[in-house]
Amino acid sequence: MNVNNPELLDKAEMIISSLKEEQSDGMPLLIVLGGDDDGKAYIPKTETSSIGRRETSSPDSNVHADRIELNENFLAVTRISKPHAELLREDERWFIRDCKSTGGTFLNDRELTSGIKYELHNGDLIDLGRGEGNVTLLFHNTTGS
DSSP states (O other): OOOOOHHHHHHHHHHHHHTTTTOOTTOOEEEEESSTTTTOEEOOSSSEEEEEEOOTTSOSOSBOSSEEEEOGGGGGOTTSOSSOEEEEEETTEEEEEEOSOSSOEEETTEEOOTTOEEEEOTTOEEEESSSTTOEEEEEEOOSOO
16 A cells, blocks of 8 residues: 555555455545545546546535545535546546646646546555645555556
């Protein structure tokens, strides 16, 4: 894992362990590190999932068949778009693509070019935006890449 903070690493490992049975069929786990959604984990339901702020008109559920929605408190923060990025599966590999977001998408501190797919690996850190109000996601996948 690319998490350098031992406290965050312990928390992530505890979450991963508790959700091991739910994480099946090669689907990854995205864990929110920090902020209002700290410790929440998302398992994508399809091979293409958009990631971003919750739509104000959507139900309270955090996970939909094709969307991973973050806490409504991100509505006031322009750094997190709706949608902000997409998580894509091709064969056994997973990718992330920025969707022309306002605040940018970063993979292991490297800013992504909008519209280009970047392969994800177990332990990668995904930042949606930078600075106060950003979201950091830990990508966990033990199959494929």
